[in-house]
Every structure is written in structure tokens, then in C-alpha cells.
Amino acid sequence: STITAKLELKPPPYPLNALEPHMSQETLEYHWGKHHRGYVDNLNKQIIGTELDEMPLEDIIITTYNKGDILPPFNNAAQIWNHDFFWESMKPGGGGKPFGELLQLIERDFGSFEKFVEEFRSAASTQFGSGWAWLAYKANRLDVGNAENPRPSDEDKKLVVVKSPNAINPLVWDYSPLLTIDVWEHAYYLDFQIRRPDYISIFMEKLVSWEAVSSRLEIAKARATEREEEEKRKKEEKEVGNSDNQAVEMFVDSKSDDSETE
């Protein structure tokens, strides 16, 4: 018999009434208890017995995004990830200002914290229809088939504000998400009805966990550095391989591929 890795519904890191009065318990009961749970139940049904079954959630997302030609499980998989990330983007008594290196980078890349807030608010309020707005750390390497992957220069590594429709998230563009707000109507309709701009303001002023955003930034930077070193190592190995004969080159390449996936 095969063992299947059943995905579990992760609870928010606080009780469902903990964000009152800014986000009601009723909203959390439906948003987490029904919508988020629905995505988990539906994904488990979709992937049972398929090759996706034992993959980590992020790999399911990238695989089913399928370079933009989206496969059916994508919406559920990405929405599970987005909601986990959203709950952890907030905390009771949140809001205020970011601090430390995060604040420095925000000031460097947006001019000021206020300008960042303006840009984030604009992204969240102008997302037509359902979707998400994000603060993300972008340290792109272009993943182009046989081409040389140029290593990102320091200017490439920066904070960006982006919005995404429906279930799409910045993982599919190879960005590291740092903060998100859900602008599907179900996220705010019970508390704010049509007033999406008020919901966005309350989120920024009373709910954002800048601690969570800061620790995500640290992880994102470490990941970017790790990748750069890996690229450098691969390039060096390739150069060594080129000077040897064909058989050795193939051996080196496949070995480095293996270590990458572990």
C-alpha cells in the first residue's frame, strides 16, 4: 500500500478572535474555517495517487503553474500557501512601523515608509477582481534553458510591490514574498462590505506583523546568497568539466543536479 502525504489545514498563529475588532472572529471562522479548509480538502482530493501527492506544497505550486499554462490543482495549492502566509503576516496588536534592516531597505527602494505604504495600498486597491498584493524580495536569476544564467547584480536585488490575480503568487516569478494582503472579497466583505480601501488601511495600521516580515527578509536574503554560491560553484565545475573529456563532464553535471534537489 502507498502512504500519501495528506496536507493539513494549518491554524493561524493566534485564536480566531484575536484580531478583533479589526478583523472579526466571524470573518476568520469563514475565511480560515471554510475557504482555507476548502482549498486543503479539494487539493487533497485532486492529488491523491498522483505524482504530486508527496511533493512539498511549494513544489506542487511551481509544477502545476506549469510556466503559466496552469494545471487544475494550482488554484487550490497556491491558495493554501497564500492563506498560510496571510495569517502569519498578521498579529494581534500589529501595525506600526517596520524596523532595522527591513526599514532601511524599504527606505532605499521606495524612498520612505510612507511611499511604500502608498504603493502597497494602491496595488491592493487596484487589483481588478479577486487577488493579492505583495511586498516581495526580488533576487532574480533568469532560468533560461541553455543560456548562461547571469548572476544578479546588486541593483537587481531589491524590494518590490506587486499584485496578482486570483491564486497567483510571486513564487511563480521566483520572488521571495515578505508580506501579503488578501483582496478577495471574502477577506473583508463581512467586516467592510464594498469598502476595500478601509480594510487595507486597517490591515496596515493595526494588523501587519513587521516581525514576521523581517524574519522572512532574512530568510530570503540567505536564500539568495546560497543560490549565488551554488551558481558560482556550478559554473566552476562546468569550467573544470570543459577541460576534461566528455564522459567526466556528464558525470559532474548529473552529480551536481542530484545535490541540487536534496
Add this chain to the structure above:
Amino acid sequence: GHVRGLQSFSLPELPYDYGALEPVISGEIMQLHHQKHHQTYITNYNKALEQLHQALAKADSPSIVQLQSAIKFNGGGHINHSIFWKNLAPIKEGGGEPSKASLGWAIDTQFGSLETLIQRVNAEGAALQGSGWVWLALDKELKKLSVQTTANQDPLVTKGSALVPLFGIDVWEHAYYLQYKNVKADYLKNIWKVINWKYVSEVYEKENP
């Protein structure tokens, strides 16, 4: 009305009271949906048209092109909601009563039965990701009915220039959330009790003489 010589759009009146579709759709939903949501699409549509008017006068191509998404979204919102209000009727005014006219016959021939059409529409509506609309469309050239979906506020014409909307069901969450919450399927199941088949038949006969 006119904004500096430019035709602007205003909110059409509902052909029934806000509470008249209860218990299928609550008066609270109808009022917010009509007075706030539809009005906002109109306000932003007029704003975008005014900006377009100015951009055209200045032959400002980047602005003209950039305004297209706001025009499509807000203009589409106005078109779609204007159709939607007319697609519905209170039960005591004949809402939900199937068409015995030529449309009823066309549905039976092309879908097998009204029940099959309803199942098809409900399945497409339930499967629609995010916000959008599900339509019963008439292809004027092929004289054929079909079920279509559009994303966000895209009007049906974006799916094909020969397509005429016979009716559209709004499956944005704002159309049902205060009453049905996450259970979109129940909203879709119930809305058939207030479909104005008389109006839908009239459109069909006009477009398919």
C-alpha cells in the same frame, strides 16, 4: 447626463424593490450591490471616459492605451450589472417560471432540457476561479445557444463578437456573500427561482427572429 459635452452614464433604476427578491437574495445584498457596487463602476467608468476624452484631444497615445483596462473593467461592470438586474424578477411577478416560448424549445433542443442547462450553468459558475460571470449566450451567426464564463467584469462580447447575452449570473462574492457566505453552490441553486424568463425570451426572440 453630460460632462463637458461628453456623454456620461448614470445608475439605472431597479425594476423592483430591493427586498423583492427575498428570500433568494436579501434586500441588504441588493441595495449594496446596486447602490454601491454598480454605482462605483459607473463613477469610475465616467472618470476613465473623461480622461480618455482629454487624452484623445491631446493625441496622447500612451494614456489612451493605458486607460483601456479601466474602461474595460468599469464599463464592463456597468454593462453586466445593467443586464443582471433585468435578468431577475420577484417570484410573485413570474420570476423562475420557465419560458414556454421559442426559447424554451431552443433550450430543450440544444441542451436536452432546462434541467441540463441549469446543471451546466451551475457547474461552470461554481468552477469559476476568483470573480466573474456565467452566461447563457446566443451566437447570432450560428443561431446557437451556449454557456460561457467571463473573468472579472469582462462583458460577454469579449468572448466573441457574435455572442449576445440572454442572461448573466454574477458570481462575484459581493453578489451573495452576506447571505450565502462560502456556499456559492446554494446561491447558484437558488437564483433560478428569480430568473426573469419572460425578459430572457424577449431578448432571444429579438436577436433570433
